[in-house]
Amino acid sequence: MSHSTVPRSRTEADTTGKSPVASGGATGTRPNRPKAKLSWRLRFRRDRVLLLMTLPAVLLILVFNYLPILGNIVAFEDYDPYASDNGIVSMLHSPWVGLENFQQIFADSAFWSAVQNTLVLFFLQLILFFPIPILLALLINSVVRPRVRALSQAILYLPHFFSWVLVIAVFQQLLGGAGLFSQLLRQHGFDGLDVMTDPNTFKFLVTAQSVWKDAGWGIIVFLAALSSVSPDLYEAAAMDGAGRWRRMWHVTLPALRPVIALLLVLRVGDALTVGFEQILLQRDAVGPGAAEVLDTFVWWNGVRNQDFGYAAAAGLVKGVISLGLVLAANKVAHLMGEQGVYKK
């Protein structure tokens, strides 16, 4: 225990803040400033309580996020989960096929069609969906009366809590071939219009459903960012003669910029995940030609056809591309001077 006194005094100096540093050169000779010089053991000793507190979360991540990564091994096998008494032992018994699954995937037109659908949907949603919560947040923020504001917020949040089954059923009742809208048209002598089963407009339909369901929910983060803008800034801008639009352009939007950049980076990382349940539910209505995305492709081949190796390979390809995308988007955010998701 004799060692412990020295480090403790150091840590105390360190944690009490910058005072030793601020007090100038007199204390500058004491080697207490740069954290990097603390040995691993000392830092461990200092932060042990904090580390202990993170332990459960780390364990969860290890068991449920990192351990399953090992399962990707089936992407290189002709995996048969029933080859032995349990699925994990089967991994060792299934024949190794190397990159064969990947070769097949890259030669599979259905896979490329799924990639294309996924990317088109992603860009559509980026253009048509992403700006809407920002606009809504600005709108809500400009509402002064608290009751109106609370009410409109509640109405906007609500659809987020509906399940996709419900949302699609509602769309079907309204816009389906026998839905309200079609019957209204027919009663007035026009032809019915079946939006739900038209493969050509399916991507817009899916985007519209997402907007209806989740745009309101998306405003929460922006509202939080807006509430942190100091009213002084608006007052000062108003004093300088800035009108409504100029205040929004020069005060509000700059305040939102880091949040927008952060969400954009996260969104790009998720680019290949465009809504599994929503699309799976409507896959048969328009056929896989229009509705197959990477996630449904993996589900169809893995769970439905039990071609686990093939599906795992497709999933792995998706994961690798997503990682690349998130790194690239983060880089772009840094170049634009934003924080992004992380910084070295």
Place this chain on the structure above:
Amino acid sequence: MTPNASAASAPSRRSFLASTAVVAAAVAGGVPLLSACGASDSGSGGGTSQGKGVKKVLPAFVANNVVTPDIPAKNGSALGFTSKLDLATLKTSVPKKLGKGGKVSIMSPFWGSPPKSDNAYYKAMNALIGVDVAWQNQDGNTYDQKLGAVLASSDIPDVVVIPGWNMGGKIPSAIINKFADLGPYLSGDAIKEYPNLAAIPTDAWQRSVFGGKLRGLPQPSPYVTGIVPLYRKDIFDKEGYEIPTSADEFMALCKEITNAKAKRWACLDMKWTAFQAFGVLSGSEKPLGWNLVDGKLINRIETPEYLEALEWTRKLFAAGYVHPDAKLGKSAATDPGPKFAAGEFLIYANNISQWWSRTAEQATQNPAYKIWGMDIFGHDGGNPSLWAEQPAGIFAFISKNASESVIRDALAVANVTAAPYGTKEYMLTNYGVEGTHYTVKNGVPTKTDQGNNEVINAYVMVASPAATIAHPDFPEVAKAQVEWQQRMGAFTKKSSFYGQMITEPSRYTNLGNDFEQLEDDITRGRKKISDMQQAVSDWKSKGGDQLRAWYQKLLDDNGTATS
């Protein structure tokens, strides 16, 4: 269609199929999924239940003449019972308890909300059997997804019920690797210890042979197709519509019926009826799709009839005669019952059990409503040319890790659930306890609320007697169902691999996966007939021709079940 057809049998199956399973199967993958289901793969090289040695593992058949049916089975139909129920004359088919009081866990698909595990029905059944059955009921609609995971684990329940439509992909390989050989307990005369099991037709047992061993406890079903074109007889009579006798007449009738402005369409997706009318080989199980024509095996997708049936169905859609809901496809399609009752469409093809279940469902609130089945027409106005379905579709398997006493107890359960109509065991299995779960008035049993909550699925899933149709509440429906089966049975032929449980070699497992989807794309106008022709030629070059050779060898080695 086997899975659904099997369900058409008993009154209790009403609760199971009627309200729930058929709907579930139809929505979640029964009817439309059929072409994609079916036994397909084995980790080993595949095989059949028809091999020469297989005869030896089959159990002996001992008829169980407890009750004589009002309409005997003919042409592959079920047995029909149309008389009233008289509790006083019920027979006993299991005179002494065979259960040894052990504990048996059973995992089974369940459609609806499972009751509490200590409910009166389970208790009464367990007391009768002498076994403590612990049910692990799983949602039937997503059973395939759970099944794969459960079988991949090292800890599987003592008994697992697997419907034929959930035997896609690698499940057959799991069945061979994970479940016990019941041969020592049931083959030959050994089965006589379980008289109700011994009365299950041999056809159904033959289907229970996996990997050369007897592994399954079957639910027998009629081999006549289970898909009936059902129509609203009351509206047909009122409007003077006549039952069509050819594809053209059907089309003309649809034109007459359809009035979208008034929210009325002629029908739902009639693809399955089209396949029947045009004489297309069955798509319910992959082996049934092969048939020997002039010395060469032909697959259903290669036949001109297949394309004609799709083209005809496409015309129905294109002309706007099909209710828009049907365009949504199976996963988004809702229960057709309410819209059929509302008269939004007048014809739909579905399992024969709906003939009864829809009748019962509407009887009190909608007295005018009458649902009836129309005879399947030949596309050219002549007799239809129908193909037989498999004579058993749902199987219960016993884990290979189960001890002998557990296996004996599980067989004791099956011996009770397989009791024929007219016995006390049948009534308890299918209706529950009199007074608690059902009441009898004028010879018609009616389930109480408690009966409706507790007496669904579970025990009826384990093994059942020869296919039976008995509806004491609507005897005229039971009669019409059996007679429909017998009329259609007269036009039914058996294809080369009828009655066999065949597992294709794993490299061909996924060969035919996309055809069902393509069928739906074509009928709904998203793809062309030429796309199908292209897919068929791709199928041939990617392994279809090799698969043909594999089946040919199987046929050369083992012959057919019918010859």
